[in-house]
Amino acid sequence: MSNRIYLFKVFERIWHWSQATLIILLLITGFEVHGSYQILGFETAVNTHTTLAWTLVGLWLFAIFWHFTTGEWKQYIPTLQKVDAMAKYYLFGIFTDAPHPFKATTLKKHNPLQRLAYLFILVFVGPLIWFTGWFYIFYDNWIEWGWDKYLNLEWVATFHTLAAFMMLIFLIVHVYLTTTGHTPLAHIKAMITGWEEED
Amino acid sequence: MSLAKLVRVLAVTAGMVLAANAAQANTDPAPAAPAEKKASTSTADHSKFKELQENFATGPDVTKACLKCHTEAAKQIMHTKHWTWEYLNPQTNQLLGKKHIINNFCTSISSNQEFCTACHIGYGWKDDKFDFSNQDNVDCLVCHDTTGTYRKLPGYAGHPPYKDTEAPAGSGFIVKAVDLKAVAQGVGKTSRKTCGSCHFLGGGGDAVKHGDLDTTLTNPSKYLDVHMAKDGLNFTCATCHETDGHNVPGSRYTPVADDTTPHIRGKKNADPETCQSCHTAAPHKHNARLNTHAVVIACQTCHIPEFARGQPTKMSWDWSTAGKLDKDGKPIRIKDSSGHHDSYDSRKGNFRYESNVIPEYIWFNGKVEYTLRETKLDPTKVVKINTLEGSPTDGKSKIWPIKRFTGKQPYDVGNNQLVVFHTYGKDDSALWTNFNWDKALEYGMKEIGAQYSGKYAFVETEYSWPTTHMVAPKGDALTCAQCHQPSIGVGRLDKVPGIYMPGRRANALLNTAGWAIAALCLLGVLVHGAGRIYASRKGAHK
Numbered sequence: 001m002s003n004r005i006y007l008f009k010v011f012e013r014i015w016h017w018s019q020a021t022l023i024i025l026l027l028i029t030g031f032e033v034h035g036s037y038q039i040l041g042f043e044t045a046v047n048t049h050t051t052l053a054w055t056l057v058g059l060w061l062f063a064i065f066w067h068f069t070t071g072e073w074k075q076y077i078p079t080l081q082k083v084d085a086m087a088k089y090y091l092f093g094i095f096t097d098a099p100h101p102f103k104a105t106t107l108k109k110h111n112p113l114q115r116l117a118y119l120f121i122l123v124f125v126g127p128l129i130w131f132t133g134w135f136y137i138f139y140d141n142w143i144e145w146g147w148d149k150y151l152n153l154e155w156v157a158t159f160h161t162l163a164a165f166m167m168l169i170f171l172i173v174h175v176y177l178t179t180t181g182h183t184p185l186a187h188i189k190a191m192i193t194g195w196e197e198e199d
Numbered sequence: 200m201s202l203a204k205l206v207r208v209l210a211v212t213a214g215m216v217l218a219a220n221a222a223q224a225n226t227d228p229a230p231a232a233p234a235e236k237k238a239s240t241s242t243a244d245h246s247k248f249k250e251l252q253e254n255f256a257t258g259p260d261v262t263k264a265c266l267k268c269h270t271e272a273a274k275q276i277m278h279t280k281h282w283t284w285e286y287l288n289p290q291t292n293q294l295l296g297k298k299h300i301i302n303n304f305c306t307s308i309s310s311n312q313e314f315c316t317a318c319h320i321g322y323g324w325k326d327d328k329f330d331f332s333n334q335d336n337v338d339c340l341v342c343h344d345t346t347g348t349y350r351k352l353p354g355y356a357g358h359p360p361y362k363d364t365e366a367p368a369g370s371g372f373i374v375k376a377v378d379l380k381a382v383a384q385g386v387g388k389t390s391r392k393t394c395g396s397c398h399f400l401g402g403g404g405d406a407v408k409h410g411d412l413d414t415t416l417t418n419p420s421k422y423l424d425v426h427m428a429k430d431g432l433n434f435t436c437a438t439c440h441e442t443d444g445h446n447v448p449g450s451r452y453t454p455v456a457d458d459t460t461p462h463i464r465g466k467k468n469a470d471p472e473t474c475q476s477c478h479t480a481a482p483h484k485h486n487a488r489l490n491t492h493a494v495v496i497a498c499q500t501c502h503i504p505e506f507a508r509g510q511p512t513k514m515s516w517d518w519s520t521a522g523k524l525d526k527d528g529k530p531i532r533i534k535d536s537s538g539h540h541d542s543y544d545s546r547k548g549n550f551r552y553e554s555n556v557i558p559e560y561i562w563f564n565g566k567v568e569y570t571l572r573e574t575k576l577d578p579t580k581v582v583k584i585n586t587l588e589g590s591p592t593d594g595k596s597k598i599w600p601i602k603r604f605t606g607k608q609p610y611d612v613g614n615n616q617l618v619v620f621h622t623y624g625k626d627d628s629a630l631w632t633n634f635n636w637d638k639a640l641e642y643g644m645k646e647i648g649a650q651y652s653g654k655y656a657f658v659e660t661e662y663s664w665p666t667t668h669m670v671a672p673k674g675d676a677l678t679c680a681q682c683h684q685p686s687i688g689v690g691r692l693d694k695v696p697g698i699y700m701p702g703r704r705a706n707a708l709l710n711t712a713g714w715a716i717a718a719l720c721l722l723g724v725l726v727h728g729a730g731r732i733y734a735s736r737k738g739a740h741k
């Protein structure tokens with residue numbers, strides 16, 4: 001009989017999935033604005049992207065608040081413990097059915113590699129997207145606020161795009177890694193129901 | 200033959216016809232009744248003035264009568280470019296104006312005044328001895344006629360026909376004598392028709408010179424001109440070019456590229472003809488992003504999506520092929536594929552007409568430098584008749600739409616300078632009578648007292664015209680995508696330097712690296728996944 005642990009609370013799950021949706025849509029619309037393809041049409045892409053961006057910002061404010069009031073922020077404290085074990089596992093053990101070197105608990109939901117990756121997204125990619133995104137959003141006010149003396153749209157856009165590429169790469173790897181639970185869908189189920197099953 | 204046809208025939212045969220009612224004539228064969236008069240709110244009815252009950256013999260006779268009451272009018276006129284055809288550009292110190300410039304259309308009025316001055320607001324300018332100080336020489340009627348019957352024919356030094364006149368000579372077409380008394384009694388404000396009688400026909404015919412000024416503006420649809428449409432605002436030219444003491448603001452020599460003066464319509468020192476003077480510099484009430492665009496982009500760029508939207512405009516003129524004659528030694532004319540325009544005329548060479556033309560876009564700060572006759576040129580390069588100055592960083596420029604008119608015209612090989620040639624005249628040196636370049640050039644250069652080596656060749660030239668008229672309704676303005684995500688693959692502003700344009704100017708290195716790494720990651724996880732599937736299959740077999 002496998003053990004079940006309640007890993008993800010309701011807020012976390014809602015947060016996760018709405019954020020996932022928003023980020024995917026932001027990627028789609030963002031790269032359309034960027035000129036990579038045509039789906040919605042430029043003007044609609046810009047407007048949709050901007051609306052989605054504000055929504056994501058709102059969601060993040062909620063999430064930050066939640067993480068600090070619940071203490072969940074500790075989940076992202078980096079640790080190098082077992083990082084090498086995790087790496088080894090993904091490189092070799094996973095193919096030979098070796099045991100997973102990390103067991104999720106309600107206090108430690110993320111494995112060490114996950115922690116590092118999420119932290120990187122949280123403290124680097126996220127803020128980079130936010131700040132460049134805000135500069136971009138307030139482009140119409142640059143002159144009025146005197147920002148045009150310090151900012152240059154080309155650089156704002158380039159760094160925003162850099163962060164977007166990082167987000168895209170994260171998304172690819174992240175989605176794949178969700179299939180590395182004890183069954184391919186185990187992690188995804190956990191994020192939907194909250195319950196992680198263990199073997 | 201209908202009046203419309205006659206007008207058209209004259210326009211092409213004579214090269215330039217000043218018909219105050221040219222456009223109207225196309226739709227309305229009897230334009231005699233002054234339509235504007237009914238709606239007039241003027242406090243004076245000129246038909247009741249005893250000064251105007253005379254049977255005037257000549258234009259100057261009418262002017263004398265006008266000046267009896269309008270004592271200062273001629274003096275005012277004499278200070279204007281409309282009269283002097285001369286302008287000293289304070290920015291460049293170049294002496295400009297029709298009197299001096301050599302362009303790449305009909306090139307120069309020198310030695311051809313008798314013909315060209317059909318568009319001068321005066322009487323009798325047939326050579327360089329014209330008296331610019333004689334008030335009687337001012338032509339009041341060409342601007343103030345409301346009857347639509349006043350016209351000046353090329354070849355009469357600015358005089359209207361005083362008797363029934365065959366024009367052009369030998370053509371069999373008779374232009375009726377102007378009824379000066381009726382015209383004088385019917386004077387009023389200027390109109391699209393009166394201004395258009397010259398400005399719509401610039402360059403020797405309808406829509407030749409300007410892609411944004413032609414006879415379709417006499418009675419335009421809203422799509423063609425949102426300001427002038429009769430069923431809309433019904434502006435005249437003077438609504439924007441609001442005169443002050445007969446001085447008409449607005450200039451091709453010193454255009455206002457960026458009107459930074461606040462919205463001060465009616466204030467004398469402002470430029471009433473700019474978009475901003477009515478609309479302000481931030482006219483988009485509900486779209487801040489568009490106002491931000493307007494900081495660097497001229498209104499015209501988006502709001503005049505194409506020029507020549509009423510009818511085709513001439514885009515190039517190659518003088519070098521002029522003079523071919525048929526086997527009987529007669530000049531020939533060949534129509535272009537549309538059938539409406541000449542693609543070849545023995546007197547003028549080859550032309551190309553185009554309609555709905557997408558402008559070129561450049562940074563422009565209002566400063567214009569001309570290649571004058573005195574300017575030394577490099578015949579191995581395209582000679583720029585005018586150079587519009589501008590840059591993304593000078594803080595004064597905006598991105599403007601222009602019509603780029605190209606041509607080929609003679610220059611003096613010995614002196615590397617543009618030349619004046621004698622196109623029209625009742626003598627045997629004029630190009631249009633004789634088709635002999637040597638004679639025409641020698642005559643023209645002698646006329647202005649300039650040195651001429653005696654050897655000529657043809658040089659490529661181009662002339663840039665900021666596009667500013669024929670503003671479309673807002674629904675027809677450029678869409679975002681036409682610059683940012685062009686469906687035709689070429690964005691309107693792709694060639695304009697110094698701007699970051701989302702959708703068009705992505706950092707190439709970042710793009711390559713970004714997509715490459717993302718693709719590698721995707722490949723990596725796919726291989727990893729395949730490995731897992733393979734491993735688990737093998738495991739299951741064991």
Ligand code: HEM
Pocket residue numbers: 022023026027029030031033034035046049050053054056057129130132133134136137157158160161163164165167701702705
């Ligand atoms: C996962 C999140 C996001 C992704 C993947 C993303 C991606 C992109 C990309 C690729 C572009 C095109 C840049 C260019 O080529 O010029 C873009 C544009 C833009 N982004 Fe984002 N973005 C994200 C979040 C945000 C956020 C949070 C904001 C605001 C706080 C924002 C605001 C903007 C704005 C204003 C533009 C420019 C649209 C315009 O032309 O007005 N983005 N985004």
